[in-house]
Amino acid sequence: MDFLDVLIIIVKVVVAFVFLLINTLLLIWAERKVVAWMQNRVGPTRAGPAGVLQGLADGIKLFFKEHITPRNVEFNVYILAPVLSLLPALLIFTVIPMGPSFAIGERTVSFQVTDLNVGLLFIIAMSSTAVYAVVLAGWSSGSKYPLLGGVRATAQAISYEAAMGLALVPAIVYAGTLSLSELVAHQSGRFAGLLPNWHIIVLAPSFILFFIAAVAETNRAPFDLVEAESELVGGFHTEYSGIRFALFFLAEYINIFSMSALAVTVFLGGFNGPALFEVGTFPASLVGVVWFLVKTYAVVFLFFWIRATLPRLRYDQLMELGWKRLIPATLAWLGVFSIVLGFVRFGAPWA
Amino acid sequence: MSAIGDFFKGFGVTFRQMFKEPVTQEYPYTKREKPQRFHGRHVLNRYPDGMEKCIGCELCAGVCPARCIYVRGADNPVDDPVSPGERFGFVYEINMLRCIFCAMCVEACPTEAITMTHLFEFSVDNREDAIYGRNELLVDKDGTPPHPQPEGPLINLAELKIADGWMRATAPSGRAAYEGVPSWTPSAGVGLRPPEQGQSRVVPESEKQETEQGEGDGVHP
Numbered sequence: 001m002d003f004l005d006v007l008i009i010i011v012k013v014v015v016a017f018v019f020l021l022i023n024t025l026l027l028i029w030a031e032r033k034v035v036a037w038m039q040n041r042v043g044p045t046r047a048g049p050a051g052v053l054q055g056l057a058d059g060i061k062l063f064f065k066e067h068i069t070p071r072n073v074e075f076n077v078y079i080l081a082p083v084l085s086l087l088p089a090l091l092i093f094t095v096i097p098m099g100p101s102f103a104i105g106e107r108t109v110s111f112q113v114t115d116l117n118v119g120l121l122f123i124i125a126m127s128s129t130a131v132y133a134v135v136l137a138g139w140s141s142g143s144k145y146p147l148l149g150g151v152r153a154t155a156q157a158i159s160y161e162a163a164m165g166l167a168l169v170p171a172i173v174y175a176g177t178l179s180l181s182e183l184v185a186h187q188s189g190r191f192a193g194l195l196p197n198w199h200i201i202v203l204a205p206s207f208i209l210f211f212i213a214a215v216a217e218t219n220r221a222p223f224d225l226v227e228a229e230s231e232l233v234g235g236f237h238t239e240y241s242g243i244r245f246a247l248f249f250l251a252e253y254i255n256i257f258s259m260s261a262l263a264v265t266v267f268l269g270g271f272n273g274p275a276l277f278e279v280g281t282f283p284a285s286l287v288g289v290v291w292f293l294v295k296t297y298a299v300v301f302l303f304f305w306i307r308a309t310l311p312r313l314r315y316d317q318l319m320e321l322g323w324k325r326l327i328p329a330t331l332a333w334l335g336v337f338s339i340v341l342g343f344v345r346f347g348a349p350w351a
Numbered sequence: 352m353s354a355i356g357d358f359f360k361g362f363g364v365t366f367r368q369m370f371k372e373p374v375t376q377e378y379p380y381t382k383r384e385k386p387q388r389f390h391g392r393h394v395l396n397r398y399p400d401g402m403e404k405c406i407g408c409e410l411c412a413g414v415c416p417a418r419c420i421y422v423r424g425a426d427n428p429v430d431d432p433v434s435p436g437e438r439f440g441f442v443y444e445i446n447m448l449r450c451i452f453c454a455m456c457v458e459a460c461p462t463e464a465i466t467m468t469h470l471f472e473f474s475v476d477n478r479e480d481a482i483y484g485r486n487e488l489l490v491d492k493d494g495t496p497p498h499p500q501p502e503g504p505l506i507n508l509a510e511l512k513i514a515d516g517w518m519r520a521t522a523p524s525g526r527a528a529y530e531g532v533p534s535w536t537p538s539a540g541v542g543l544r545p546p547e548q549g550q551s552r553v554v555p556e557s558e559k560q561e562t563e564q565g566e567g568d569g570v571h572p
Contacts, residue, residue, distance in 0.1 A: 037369040042377065309365040 004107070012113045016093060024253040025055035030297075031304045038308040062249075065242035072142030073239065081140060082240065082247035085133030088126040089254040095119040096261045097181045099271045099288035102281055111271070111285055112181060119180040120172060123262060124165050127217055130255065131157035134219070134226055134236045137248070141239035149235030152315065153226045156216060159322030160223075164213035166330035170206045170337045171199055171266050184270030198269035205333045207267040209326060211302070214259040216322070218252065220303055222310040225318055260299035261292075268295050379505045388515050390452040391471045393445055394488055394496045395464055397539040401492040403433050404464035404536070405440035411456035411465055419449035420456060440464070443488060447473065448481040454515060463535055467515040468496065472505045494540015514544060 029044060029052055036043030044051030069075070096119075099111030116122050131153055138150020172178060175186040189197045200207045216223035227235035234240075237248045264270060273291030277284035313321070376383050396404045407424020425441030433439040456465050465488075475481045480499065490496045496511040537543040 034369070037373070038365040040368055040371060040374045042373045042375045045377070305362065305365060309361050 008107070008109055009113075013094075016113050017090065020090060020093060020254050020257070021250070023257055024250055025059065026052070027253045027257060027300065028055040028058070028249075029053075030300075031307070034301065034304040035308045038305075059246060062246040063243050067244060068239075068241045070142060070239050074140035074142065077136050077140035078239075079244075081133050081137035082244045082251075084136065085130055085251040086247045086254070088130040088133075089251040089258060092123050092126045092258040093254070093261065095122055095180055096258065096265055097184055097270060098261075098292050099285045100279065102285040104282075110181070111289060115179060115181045118178045120168060120178045120183070120266070123258075124161070124168070127164075127255070127259075128157065128161055130251065131161075133251070137240070138236040141236070143239055145232045145234070146236050146238045149226050149232050149238070153219070153236060156219075156223065156225060156318065156322070159319060160213045160216035160326070163322060163326040163330050164210060164217055166327065166334060167206050167210035167213055168266060169330075169334050170203050173334075173338055173341060174199065174202060180265050180270075183266055184272065187269040188272050196269055196272065198267065198272075200267040200269075203267060203337070205329075206337075207263065209330050209333065210267070211263060211299075212326060214263065215303065215306060216318075218255045218259055218303075220252075220256065221307040222312050223318060224312060225315055230312075256300060256303050257296065260296045260303065263299050264292065264295040268299070382507075385469050389469050389471075390454050390515050391468045391510065392447065392473055393450075393456070393465055393467055393483070394490055394511060395440070395443060395485070396466060397490055397492065397494065398435070399537050399539050399542065401539060402435050403439055403489065404462045404538075405443065406434050406436035406462055406464070407438040407440040408461065410459040410461065414455045414459040416453060416455065417449045417451045419446040419451075420444070421446075436462075440485070443485050445483045445488065446481060447475075447483055448478060457515070463538075469510040469513040469515070470498070470506070470508070473498070473500060475499070490539060492539065494538065512541060514541075 032054065033043040033051070044054035047053040047057045069078070094113035095116045097110065097112040097115070101108050101110035101112075103109070134153040134157075135150045138146040138148070138153065141147070171183065175183050177183060177186070183199075187196075187198050195201060219226045224235075227237070232238070237245055240248060271288035271292040273288065276287045398404060405422075407422060409422045409424065412418075412420040412422045421442065421444040422440055423442040424438040427433055427437060427439055452467070454467050457467055487497055487499055494512075496508075498506070498508055498511060500506050502508045533543055533545065535544060
């Protein structure tokens with residue numbers, strides 16, 4: 001490991017960070033536009049061409065706003081919570097491979113900040129950590145609505161974290177690895193000679209269950225009980241203003257993107273697609289990145305579509321869906337899939 | 352349809368809406384077409400020969416439910432009369448902050464002096480400016496109505512030339528025999544306005560039934 005290796009890592013981290021920030025601005029704009037079209041409105045049009053810079057304008061505004069600190073807050077935790085919500089969101093993205101690796105001279109550079117061998121586990125751990133931020137924000141605000149939001153976050157996280165983890169297990173069983181780059185490699189080539197060899201073909205129920213859990217995990221409609229504007233004002237971020245609020249906002253959209261990226265990586269073939277260039281070169285890697293982004297934005301669109309279509313669940317419905325439907329379904333599917341895979345791989349035990 | 356089917360039907364609805372034209376009007380760049388009988392700000396008209404129509408009778412002030420009109424009549428100078436009658440509207444003020452744009456003044460006016468236009472963009476930044484006097488209301492001798500604000504993206508001064516429907520809608524007596532017959536005096540700048548079309552139109556049988564049904568449904572039990 002010499003100077004150049006360190007430089008490559010620094011460049012990767014900076015590129016990933018800047019990408020996530022800019023991407024968030026675009027996502028906010030895209031969501032507002034998509035939801036507006038679905039409601040026969042026009043959405044933001046003022047800032048920049050077709051309102052693209054609306055997110056930037058809002059961000060700058062929030063940056064210069066006063067930080068209002070209510071009297072009853074638990075100050076240190078109150079300040080820590082937004083940072084704690086943003087950090088896991090950023091960290092999740094570090095293990096996701098965005099494109100195939102390419103060669104610079106004798107070095108191989110991957111489009112991934114770090115290739116962790118327990119990447120999937122790391123992601124689940126980080127997304128659980130993000131819930132702490134919501135709980136702490138709700139508790140430390142010292143006011144009743146945020147507290148209710150925080151309590152809801154706890155219960156919701158416990159319910160859906162389990163379902164999300166269980167929904168990912170069949171993919172791990174199938175590919176035999178927790179590393180995300182190996183998961184993507186496992187999905188290259190063709191399935192039955194015609195279709196792309198994506199996990200979703202074999203693991204469609206897993207994908208659906210994972211996606212439902214991911215929507216709940218990112219606190220998005222129809223599972224946005226944590227914020228629930230009509231009931232809890234702003235939920236856990238009621239008492240936050242200025243850039244502190246912006247951090248929560250940023251974290252939410254980065255989480256949406258990361259969860260979509262995870263869904264693409266685990267189930268939709270990651271960056272696999274027609275390479276168009278010689279494999280291992282930089283242009284081929286860029287094409288891989290484009291495939292990855294196209295798929296990810298398609299999944300992100302699903303998030304927006306769901307938000308524009310479904311009304312918010314009642315709290316008991318949320319719990320019922322989580323415990324009585326989602327977790328049994330994931331468990332049953334895991335059992336069925338494991339048994340079938342066992343038969344396919346090892347033959348019948350009595351044979 | 353099953354519950355699951357309905358669930359996805361909802362997604363179909365939102366997806367279809369994406370490709371429809373938005374209903375939002377990007378005012379002031381696009382403006383919605385106004386109804387023919389739209390009630391905008393008032394003007395005081397003149398006869399084509401330049402005489403003022405207002406005779407200072409104060410009927411408009413009397414009928415105004417918002418009490419926003421203040422009129423004081425004065426005798427016409429014998430050698431240089433302002434209006435064809437004995438008196439003319441010496442002071443004519445409308446408080447536009449109080450006005451509810453009901454057009455009862457237009458109905459009450461015996462000489463069709465006061466009419467409403469299609470222009471409604473006349474916001475002001477202090478209360479004094481909202482009181483329109485003769486300077487703001489009375490049209491020029493050639494029929495051009497004055498307006499405190501200049502023409503711009505918001506304000507289309509051509510709308511001041513359009514009279515609201517009342518001026519052409521009905522005969523003064525309200526009798527059906529007068530429908531389509533202009534019983535209005537000509538005004539400076541525009542001449543005799545044509546009578547409003549549509550009321551005496553022969554309605555086809557099919558439409559008529561629909562209308563009757565529609566009215567029946569409109570009455571809530």
